[in-house]
Structure formats: structure tokens, C-alpha cells
Amino acid sequence: MNKSTSNNSKSRSANSGAKRNLIRSRFAGGRLPEVEAFTASLPFDRRLYRHDILGSIAHARMLAKVGLLTPAEARRIATGLKQIETEITDGRFRFELADEDIHLAIERRLTAKIGEAGRKLHTARSRNDQVALDLRMFLRDELRAVVEAIAGLRGALIAVARHHLETVMPGYTHLQRAQPVSLAHHLLAYIEMFERDRERFEQALARTDVMPLGAGALAATTLPIDRAAVARELNFSRLAENSIDAVSDRDFVLDFLSAAAITAVHLSRMSEELILWSTSEFGFIELPDEFATGSSMMPQKKNPDLLELIRGKTGRVLGDLVAMLTVMKGLPLAYNSDLQEDKERVFDALDTIKPSLWVIAKLWPRLRFRVETMRLAAGGFSLATDMAEYLVRRGLPFREAHGVIGKMVRELAAAGRSLEDLSLGELQGYSKLFAVDSIKILSVDHSLAARSVIGGPAPRLVRKRLERFAEK
Numbered sequence: 001m002n003k004s005t006s007n008n009s010k011s012r013s014a015n016s017g018a019k020r021n022l023i024r025s026r027f028a029g030g031r032l033p034e035v036e037a038f039t040a041s042l043p044f045d046r047r048l049y050r051h052d053i054l055g056s057i058a059h060a061r062m063l064a065k066v067g068l069l070t071p072a073e074a075r076r077i078a079t080g081l082k083q084i085e086t087e088i089t090d091g092r093f094r095f096e097l098a099d100e101d102i103h104l105a106i107e108r109r110l111t112a113k114i115g116e117a118g119r120k121l122h123t124a125r126s127r128n129d130q131v132a133l134d135l136r137m138f139l140r141d142e143l144r145a146v147v148e149a150i151a152g153l154r155g156a157l158i159a160v161a162r163h164h165l166e167t168v169m170p171g172y173t174h175l176q177r178a179q180p181v182s183l184a185h186h187l188l189a190y191i192e193m194f195e196r197d198r199e200r201f202e203q204a205l206a207r208t209d210v211m212p213l214g215a216g217a218l219a220a221t222t223l224p225i226d227r228a229a230v231a232r233e234l235n236f237s238r239l240a241e242n243s244i245d246a247v248s249d250r251d252f253v254l255d256f257l258s259a260a261a262i263t264a265v266h267l268s269r270m271s272e273e274l275i276l277w278s279t280s281e282f283g284f285i286e287l288p289d290e291f292a293t294g295s296s297m298m299p300q301k302k303n304p305d306l307l308e309l310i311r312g313k314t315g316r317v318l319g320d321l322v323a324m325l326t327v328m329k330g331l332p333l334a335y336n337s338d339l340q341e342d343k344e345r346v347f348d349a350l351d352t353i354k355p356s357l358w359v360i361a362k363l364w365p366r367l368r369f370r371v372e373t374m375r376l377a378a379g380g381f382s383l384a385t386d387m388a389e390y391l392v393r394r395g396l397p398f399r400e401a402h403g404v405i406g407k408m409v410r411e412l413a414a415a416g417r418s419l420e421d422l423s424l425g426e427l428q429g430y431s432k433l434f435a436v437d438s439i440k441i442l443s444v445d446h447s448l449a450a451r452s453v454i455g456g457p458a459p460r461l462v463r464k465r466l467e468r469f470a471e472k
């Protein structure tokens, strides 16, 4: 490259490449277009526009309250900002990359619309506390939506479980048939899991509900602002108590992403079970047509793509959490532009878990259960533990009872027979402790009802627990 070409390209990028934005007064030239594009968060943080505008209106009202704006200026700002909100909602707003982010884009437009008063809006404020405010307000709303989506799934699970208090199915350990449970009991396990998720999101909400504005860039301001007034107007429960923490803290994002990661894992486990249950090998459920996909080549296929995708998308959410933890781990206080990476992780996690929760909640009430197949699968050797416990009740030490039933199972399995095939006489051949009443324990219904300790699958208890959840 000779000198004159390099000079040419330099002047092109400096003068015509980028438009000036509001904050480049100390620079002689513009940025390289590539730098401008790389630096901008506008393509994604425009999603915060409503919250940015709400925050700015509250800020302007506070500035008027303390005398830094006249009431008329604050009114002009609020009116201008509301018009801008409509412009953006209607798709009439012209976004320009030179503005870097949604904060500067809105401020530039406001000044173009209302002039002088617009230039006063950023008094005693930095984009560092502004973006923390916007993201907290946005996430507050979204966390409430996630909690609602979880409640929706819980409602669907409760409705299904109520119909299946006595639908017997095998419970598994190591994916081997273990002991009979009911479908309702199995579903209650998920209800408990999602209830813990709900709690985690509520806790994340409480820690998100903290008002950072007034921290300025990092060290607050000499101007006599009233932070509590802003918090009141924006319905925040608390003020951030340290200006450095206020702009550098993203723990609330990590709280949300951790909770989202756990929820995604729960959704993934649920999807995995439904996929298994829908196989010919299990045959426990029939997927409704509206939720299944065909194959481009094999005409007979009915594929659970939806569930596979919920399971597969878990990787994104776990990735979002790890990405954000990694962003944070080496950051000196206070604000650093690395933090700009937070928004896409939040959006991605939200856009993954909310639809997953919605769609799987729609699926549950439409699933058809093959209750006979499930009941059949629950019998056989699954009652071995009940039989050992019978002998325990008759006084045999548990380890001995375990040995008696283990031998029984070994011999029956070799002969291709099952526990239910045994006569009383044969039972007594294994232990004299077996009496007439021992035959009735060889029923899955009896087995369910008999496991009535707290947390057990007895239908009476499961119904009670379901009712407790239904009241929430």
C-alpha cells in the first residue's frame, strides 16, 4: 500500500464513514465503520426502549422536582419521549448505528424533536446507571412473565394428575422397573421441581428490584438529585446503596440465568421422559398430531421433534449462564463495556425458556395415556420390595427378608414366571411366615395405597398434595 492510498482510506473512514453521535465532542473525527458496527448494541438493546423511556420520564420528573429542570421542560421531555415510544412501536423510528445504543438513539431523537430541553435530560445521569436501570426494569417484568408461565405449566400438570391418581405405572431407578407408582405421583415430582424454580425466580425478582439510577458513571453526582423519588415513581422496593456496585453489579442477571438454567434442565428431563414414553418400546403415551412431526422419507414416522428441541435448547440456556459468568469473572470495578454482553444472554435465555414452558404446558392436557400398558409394566417383580416388607412385619430382619425374596425372584425369572403366579403354598415353601393375607399384597393397587408415609404414592396423600398446589 503506498502512502497516498492509505491516507485516502483514512480520511474516508474518518469523515464519511460514521455519523457523529451525541457524545463525541472530544474527538476530531468519526469512528471506522467497522468499529462503529462492532461497538453498537443498538441492534439488540432496542428491545429495552419502553423501559428506557419510562426511566427517562421518571428521571426528568425528578430533575424538575429538585429544580434542575423547569416543570415545562419536564413536561416537554415526557411528551416527546411518549411520541418516540409510539414511533418505535409503529416501526417509524429511524435507527442509526452511529447512535451506539438505544439510550443515545432516543436522546438524539428527543433533542431533534424538542430542542434545548432534550439536551438537559442526561443531567446527573450516565449510560452506566441508565442501562442498569433499564435492564432491571425489563427483567422485573420478564421475571413476572416467567413465574406466570411456570404457574401455567403447574396448572396443566395438576389437571392431568387429578385424572390419574390411580393410574399405576412403574417407577424407575437406573431406568429399570423398580416399584409401582401412580402417574399422579410421578407428575407431582415435576410439580415440586417447578415449584422450586418458581421460588428461585421470585428470589431473582427481589434482587432485581433495586434502583441504581443516581450512581452516575460510578461515583454519583454533585447535583442535588432525589433518588428515592425516582424509585417510588418506578415502583422499586429498594435503592442501590453503593454507586460503584450499582453500575458494575450484574448478579441479578446471574440469578436469573442460574434459575433459567435449572428450569431448562427440568424441562429437558421432562422432554426426555415423554420422548421415551412415546416410543413403541415403552408405549405409555400417544403424542397428539398437533405436536408431532413427520419424516421426509419414512411415511410411518411420528417424531417428537418439539420435545427434542426443548431438550436440545437446554444447551443454549446453560451456555448463556456460563457465558455471563465468564464475562464477569475478570472484571475490575466499576462499569466495563464487557457488561454490554449481558443483554443478549438474557434475551436468549428468556426466548428459550418462556416458549418451552408455554408449549409443554399445552402438550400435557392433550397427551393420550395408554393406562393398560402402564399398569401392565408396573406389575411383575416390582412388588418384590412389598413382599420383603411383608416378612419384616411378620418379624423377619430386613436383610433376611431381602434374601428370601431375592431367591424367589431368581427362581421365578429362570422359570419365566412372575410373582403374581405364586400360590400360597408356593409362598410358604419360601417362608413359613407367609399367611393367607400375603396374597393380597401381590396387587399394584394395594401396593400404592400401602405406601402412605408422607411423600409416598398412596392416592389419598397425592390428592392432598395436589390440592395444596391447586390453591397456590
Ligand code: ARG
Pocket: 041, 045, 100, 101, 127, 128, 131, 335, 337, 339, 340, 341
Ligand atoms: N450500550 C451500553 C451497554 O449495553 C450502555 C452503557 C454504555 N456505557 C459506556 N460507558 N460505554 O452496557
